[in-house]
Amino acid sequence: xxxxxxxxxxxxxxxxxxxxxxxxxxxxxxxxxxxxxxxxxxxxxxxxxxxxxxxxxxxxxxxxxxxxxxxxxxxxxxxxxxxxxxxxxxxxxxxxxxxxxxxxxxxxxxxxxxxxxxxxxxxxxxxxxxxxxxxxxxxxxxxxxxxxxxxxxxxxxxxxxxxxxxxxxxxxxxxxxxxxxxxxxxxxxxxxxxxxxxxxxxxxxxxxxxxxxxxxxxxxxxxxxxxxxxxxxxxxxxxxxxxxxxxxxxxxxxxxxxxxxxxxxxxxxxxxxxxxxxxxxxxxxxxxxxxxxxxxxxxxxxxxxxxxxxxxxxxxxxxxxxxxxxxxxxxxxxxxxxxxxxxxxxxxxxxxxxxxxxxxxxxxxxxxxxxxxxxxxxxxxxxxxx
Amino acid sequence: xxxxxxxxxxxxxxxxxxxxxxxxxxxxxxxxxxxxxxxxxxxxxxxxxxxxxxxxxxxxxxxxxxxxxxxxxxxxxxxxxxxxxxxxxxxxxxxxxxxxxxxxxxxxxxxxxxxxxxxxxxxxxxxxxxxxxxxxxxxxxxxxxxxxxxxxxxxxxxxxxxxxxxxxxxxxxxxxxxxxxxxxxxxxxxxxxxxxxxxxxxxxxxxxxxxxxxxxxxxxxxxxxxxxxxxxxxxxxxxxxxxxxxxxxxxxxxxxxxxxxxxxxxxxxxxxxxxxxxxxxxxxxxxxxxxxxxxxxxxxxxxxxxxxxxxxxxxxxx
Numbered sequence: 001x002x003x004x005x006x007x008x009x010x011x012x013x014x015x016x017x018x019x020x021x022x023x024x025x026x027x028x029x030x031x032x033x034x035x036x037x038x039x040x041x042x043x044x045x046x047x048x049x050x051x052x053x054x055x056x057x058x059x060x061x062x063x064x065x066x067x068x069x070x071x072x073x074x075x076x077x078x079x080x081x082x083x084x085x086x087x088x089x090x091x092x093x094x095x096x097x098x099x100x101x102x103x104x105x106x107x108x109x110x111x112x113x114x115x116x117x118x119x120x121x122x123x124x125x126x127x128x129x130x131x132x133x134x135x136x137x138x139x140x141x142x143x144x145x146x147x148x149x150x151x152x153x154x155x156x157x158x159x160x161x162x163x164x165x166x167x168x169x170x171x172x173x174x175x176x177x178x179x180x181x182x183x184x185x186x187x188x189x190x191x192x193x194x195x196x197x198x199x200x201x202x203x204x205x206x207x208x209x210x211x212x213x214x215x216x217x218x219x220x221x222x223x224x225x226x227x228x229x230x231x232x233x234x235x236x237x238x239x240x241x242x243x244x245x246x247x248x249x250x251x252x253x254x255x256x257x258x259x260x261x262x263x264x265x266x267x268x269x270x271x272x273x274x275x276x277x278x279x280x281x282x283x284x285x286x287x288x289x290x291x292x293x294x295x296x297x298x299x300x301x302x303x304x305x306x307x308x309x310x311x312x313x314x315x316x317x318x319x320x321x322x323x324x325x326x327x328x329x330x331x332x333x334x335x336x337x338x339x340x341x342x343x344x345x346x347x348x349x350x351x352x353x354x355x356x357x358x359x360x361x362x363x364x365x366x367x368x369x370x371x372x373x374x375x376x377x378x379x380x381x382x383x384x385x386x
Numbered sequence: 387x388x389x390x391x392x393x394x395x396x397x398x399x400x401x402x403x404x405x406x407x408x409x410x411x412x413x414x415x416x417x418x419x420x421x422x423x424x425x426x427x428x429x430x431x432x433x434x435x436x437x438x439x440x441x442x443x444x445x446x447x448x449x450x451x452x453x454x455x456x457x458x459x460x461x462x463x464x465x466x467x468x469x470x471x472x473x474x475x476x477x478x479x480x481x482x483x484x485x486x487x488x489x490x491x492x493x494x495x496x497x498x499x500x501x502x503x504x505x506x507x508x509x510x511x512x513x514x515x516x517x518x519x520x521x522x523x524x525x526x527x528x529x530x531x532x533x534x535x536x537x538x539x540x541x542x543x544x545x546x547x548x549x550x551x552x553x554x555x556x557x558x559x560x561x562x563x564x565x566x567x568x569x570x571x572x573x574x575x576x577x578x579x580x581x582x583x584x585x586x587x588x589x590x591x592x593x594x595x596x597x598x599x600x601x602x603x604x605x606x607x608x609x610x611x612x613x614x615x616x617x618x619x620x621x622x623x624x625x626x627x628x629x630x631x632x633x634x635x636x637x638x639x640x641x642x643x644x645x646x647x648x649x650x651x652x653x654x655x656x657x658x659x660x661x662x663x664x665x666x667x668x669x670x671x672x673x674x675x676x677x678x679x680x681x682x683x684x685x686x687x688x689x690x691x692x693x694x695x696x697x698x699x700x701x702x703x704x
Contacts, residue, residue: 203406206680206687208642211660215414215676218664295533299646302535303661318536333547342536350531357527 083358097161116155145336179239187247288356488655495579507590529584
């Protein structure tokens with residue numbers, strides 16, 4: 001697709017013409033080359049995918065180029081009200097789960113706060129109040145009701161985020177960095193290396209992630225780090241494929257050719273030029289993947305294969321309610337035991353996906369970047385003049 | 387490149403992938419400590435070393451790993467997936483009995499997804515920025531974000547327990563072609579199809595909105611064609627191409643989803659069998675289902691590529 005197809009370009013060019021006309025009158029008397037309009041050429045550059053940075057790279061100031069695009073993306077993200085709301089939701093959910101109960105590391109209390117009223121594993125009718133019975137409905141004392149084993153659901157939902165959320169971010173961090181390296185190497189070297197490496201990715205892609213995670217957990221057993229391994233072991237393939245595609249297009253750019261021509265070593269070229277440029281789509285994919293890992297962890301928990309049964313983890317909590325729900329609990333239907341833990345997963349994943357969409361919009365140079373970049377450049381110019 | 391040559395070349399590229407799939411499947415179960423025989427032996431301390439050796443021989447677990455692999459592969463290629471450790475039933479029999487159930491469920495999920503998503507995507511793109519579009523986008527985003535097991539539980543909660551419209555448990559021994567099956571199929575089918583429906587809606591809306599900005603649309607409108615012709619005859623066909631590229635990913639999603647959804651609804655397909663086999667450590671069953679799943683995904687990918695090449699001839703020249 002050429003730049004001219006995009007209607008966004010046309011309007012931007014119109015703006016550009018107007019501003020150029022104005023600046024021309026300011027600079028009366030200078031020699032001007034007609035037929036070559038620097039502004040327009042610069043616009044074209046920024047239109048090509050992730051091109052801003054390429055421009056930064058050619059000027060020898062990769063860092064400056066990076067900075068500009070990320071700062072611009074950040075500003076656009078900040079103006080996206082739904083994305084900012086979602087960010088607030090995610091941050092507060094993470095904070096609440098962290099502050100829900102005190103955290104001890106090797107017997108030392110590092111986090112003394114306790115937002116949750118009860119310990120998530122305390123069986124209320126044994127140690128707190130004998131009048132509490134399993135599946136008590138929500139009340140002022142127990143805002144989300146009592147679960148099938150007589151534990152306070154509200155406390156459990158608050159604490160439950162610890163596992164899911166942290167596993168989500170840890171797994172995405174590990175898989176994205178490995179996928180970045182893998183894809184960058186495959187795309188940069190090309191040829192046989194690329195062929196072999198990408199065939200491996202094809203093979204990994206043939207297995208649905210959840211199936212592999214189930215198999216890994218079945219062999220390793222449940223637990224926190226086992227879950228991390230289960231989702232990391234094969235989760236990198238998507239990033240690798242994405243990065244490799246980006247790198248293939250980047251490797252053709254002039255500044256990479258130039259870097260190679262002046263004798264830069266492969267590793268330096270990959271690290272300084274190729275990898276940073278493939279970063280934007282990677283960040284988008286990573287932000288969208290946090291939600292799917294969280295769902296996957298919860299799904300394993302729900303199937304009884306995640307954390308130990310009884311752990312206050314969102315998915316594991318749902319596992320315990322399923323039997324009573326399907327068999328019918330003798331009279332009342334304890335909807336709270338199903339609705340609240342699942343709702344917590346849903347809200348978190350929804351917020352994560354809104355953030356991902358927001359990052360996508362903010363970093364996507366093609367969709368909205370033209371006018372934005374234009375305005376910034378004009379602002380810069382205005383600043384110079386005053 | 388002619389279509390036939392493209393198909394042949396693409397089919398040939400499936401072979402190494404299938405080989406890799408078999409290696410990974412085998413490796414996952416055989417390079418980890420604690421093979422089934424040592425588990426059996428651990429349960430019974432009276433087993434002598436000679437008996438253990440005979441057991442290993444019987445389950446194909448003796449000799450170097452590569453020879454075990456070759457023996458396993460040659461059996462699998464002729465459809466022999468060995469036997470269940472405890473009952474001695476042939477695994478292929480289990481596969482054949484469970485597979486149709488999963489296919490029916492997955493197909494229903496697909497049909498549901500397409501039936502909802504294509505019209506919703508078209509509607510949202512045509513009415514971009516209006517209320518209907520916003521509603522469709524919010525629903526699609528929720529559909530992508532909702533965990534399928536929770537959705538299933540909620541559907542059971544509302545439709546089976548509160549409204550009593552559907553039975554909670556699936557058919558005990560009803561054959562699949564029985565008309566009553568459709569009623570049991572509805573809730574799990576909707577559950578498994580929701581994620582696909584939501585993704586297709588999102589992609590459909592985006593690609594449709596993009597296509598509507600193309601010059602040929604303006605040209606068609608300028609020629610005075612009615613908007614309906616423009617949307618349904620010109621734009622729709624082009625935007626469907628991007629849905630086809632998504633189809634393989636979504637099929638993988640539905641396959642993975644069947645593991646969870648079948649467990650929620652006690653649907654007697656491959657997915658629930660998989661979970662049961664994992665809990666009982668029936669390695670041969672787990673291996674067989676893992677392999678079948680992966681092969682299904684590879685074939686889905688292949689079909690999607692072929693379909694893509696049919697719809698968009700440019701792809702054949704890459």
